[in-house]
Amino acid sequence: MSYNFSEIEKKWQQLWEEQGLYKTSQKRDREKYYALTMLPYTSGDLHIGHWYAIAPSDTRARYKRMCGYKVLFPMGFDAFGLPAENAAIKRNIHPGKWTYANIERMRKQLKTMGAMIDWDTEIITCDPEYYRWNQWLFLQFYKHGLAYKKFSPVDWCPNCNTTLAREQVIGEGRVCDRCATPVEKRELNQWYLKITDYAEELLDFSGIDWPERVKTMQINWIGRSQGVEFSMQVKDHPESFPVFTTRIDTVFGVSFVVLAPEHPLVEKITAPEQAEAVKNYVHIATRRTEIERLSTAKEKDGVFTGAYAIHPYTGKDLPIFIADYVLMSYGTGSVMAVPAHDQRDFDFARKYNLPILPVISPDEGLQEPLEEAWTGPGKLINSGPWSGLDNEEAMARLTEDIEAKGLGQAKVNYRLRDWLISRQRYWGTPIPIIYCPQCGQVPVPEEQLPVLLPEDAEFRPTGESPLRFHPGFLHTTCPECGGPAERETDTMDTFFDSAWYHYRYVSPKEENYPFAPEAVEHWLPVDQYTGGVEHSTMHLLYVRFFTKAMRDVGLVKISEPMTALFSQGTILGEDFEKMSKSRGNVIAPDDLVEKYGADTVRVYMMFMAHCN
Structure with a gap:
């Protein structure tokens, strides 16, 4: 006698729905377990990659339920955004019509999976009740x-x-x-x-x-760097500008200064005889990509502004250049250039015949003349009263001195914008x-x-x-x-929608507040979140930020939205690329369910690879 999986699965799925087996209990009689999978985007059909995210999460939630936990396993749809709009333009229909049709189809697909989803918790981010x-x-x-x-x-x-x-x-x-x-x-x-x-x-x-x-x-995305920010005065000019450095121990080796092409001072301080060259360089540099500008393979170039800055310790004149390897989006948009101890500055100084002044030397001494920048540790040389100090100690001492003299202060900068x-x-x-x-x-x-x-x-x-x-x-x-x-x-930005959706799940019918505070206090943080590592510097960063911001405006009491994160990995198509409809390499789970049954597909999802 053959196993009629189609008939049996439909029977039990229908029975579970009639009995409300997976409706979430709001009683406080058991320990809670909030299991959540990243809500799918309403792109049309679920492919096997969606199952690979949901099936392990569902399996873990079922296990917790069998262990006696009160489990919340919700589902929703990420429904705003460019793909829906572009698809609607292509089909000459309204994006709402396209989106809701997709949701209906995806909802049916999810139900055939037999997952323990509580559909009473469903949210759709393009519903006015949500985006309100x-x-x-x-x-x-x-x-x-x-x-x-x-x-x-x-x-x-x-x-x-x-x-x-x-x-x-x-x-x-x-x-x-x-x-x-x-x-x-x-x-x-x-x-x-x-x-x-x-x-x-x-x-x-x-x-x-x-x-x-x-x-x-x-x-790495946040990009924390600790250093010193101090002011440099432009010679014969009322303007000054801040410089940030992580290597204040090399300050006596500064032989020129570089501003980003976009720096607001460039136009003000450029000498008349350099104006045309500076204008042309800015035009070219600002059209280069950030990757191109920072590439180590690209030859460093720049142009002299005709202006000079005054060294805060030696009083020497330092020529001010603009160069595209300095970015306005990081730090102060200006750098003190120490060619003896920074390879970019070294290459630039050689190209434009600028002084190279060693101020840190290892115990064995430095090769003369330098063939490349020395970026290792050592003792200070040619640094006035600080000569002879270990460079780490010199960093601390020089920072104190700059602060005492009112020239600057210790500061932390971030790459994050x-x-x-x-x-x-x-x-x-x-x-x-x-x-x-x-x-x-x-x-x-x-x-x-x-x-x-x-x-x-x-x-x-x-x-x-x-x-x-x-x-x-x-x-x-x-x-x-x-x-x-x-x-x-x-x-x-639609990432706003998904930065807080896990709060709405716990009380999706709440009319007077984005979420019921008592329900949030009970269910949050999420105990186990499942989603791809590709979201690390967007969604997964934004959800953490939102929780901290909502805490500070008095909406929640927690500081982290998810206690544990599980990254399930990515299923590749036959072309070894990530599955997507645009590449035409997706495998539809519907065909597999029809041929083998939902349980077989789910078991295969659990054993096909290590889920992390």
Whole structure:
């Protein structure tokens, strides 16, 4: 007698649903276990990679349930964003229609899996009942100074016609992570969240069990460096500028100074006879990618501004160059150049015949003349009263001296930049800000939320926010003076939606607050989170930031959103590339379930590879 898996699986899945077997108990009678898998994006169909994420998570949740835990295993859909909008444009339909049709199909696929999902917890991020709370959270951050708007150079995808967060620009070619189009720079007025306020705290992983690889990626992304920042005066000029260095022990070896081409002082201090050369260099340098500018294979180049800085200790004149290997986005956008002890500076000094002044020597002495920079430890030489000190001791002593003389101070810098959340696209959460000619920038009153996304907007990209061309959305009344005003027409980065969704799961029907505080206090943090390592420097960083920010504005009491993280790995297609519909290499689980049954596929998922 053959095993009729199709009939048996349908029978039991139907029975489980009728009995409400997997509905989450809200009684406080047992120890809780919150198991969560990253919510899937509504791209159309689930492929086997989705099963590989959900099946192990479900298996672990079932085991905990059998051990007597009260388990929450929710599911939702990440439904806003560019892929939905682009698919809708291609099919000439509204992105909402495409998205909800996909959700219905994906929901059916998930149910055939037989997972212990509590469907009463379902959330859909493009539902007004959900994105209302995106807007509410934005306003809380705005009130506390964590959301702000500023003009700045941003990464722009000319194909998607929208800005990108730094994390969404990938590869050596600096391409868009959605469409692989080379990214450009534009100057726009954008909304940011102050994730940099939490840089130091985000480096602390104590109390959470996350994979070392993920922690290392976040540490490197945040990029902490400790050093000294001090001021340099421009000779015969009222201007001065700050310089940050991690090697203050080499200060006596400074022979020139380099500014980033974008530095605001460049135009002010450039001598007339150098103006044309500087202008031409800036034009070329600012069009190079960050990868190109920092490449060790690229020959270092620059141009003299005609101006000089005054050395803070020796009083000597230091020529000021601009060079593209210095970035305005890191530190102060200016560096003290010590060619004897930094290879980039050494190469630059040789090219432009600048002095190379050794100030640190190993016990065996330095080769004369230097053929390359000495970057190792040693004792200070040619450094006035500090000569003879071990360079580590000299760092501490010179830092104290600079602070005592009021020249500068010890400082920590971070590579991390604030999170750009403005998007010039339609299918996303409207940013709840109003611009009034009389009152300026005014937050939408909370009782007027949600600011609804109009269904009849023309959403094909033009390079400007589509909502700007919808008069019914754009024109409004100022909530403070009652006069005519305009709404913000940018929408939010969809990573905002998924930065707090795990809180909404515990009370998805809550109407007066984004989540019920007592439910959050009981269920959070998530005990076991499952998702790919590729999200390390975006989603997995943002969820940690959001929890800390929500704590500081008084919404939650915890500091970390997930106690443990499990990265399941990636299933590759036959072409050894990550499975995706765009590559055409996906395997649909539906066919396998129909042929072998859901249990067989789930067991295979558990044994096909080490799930981490």
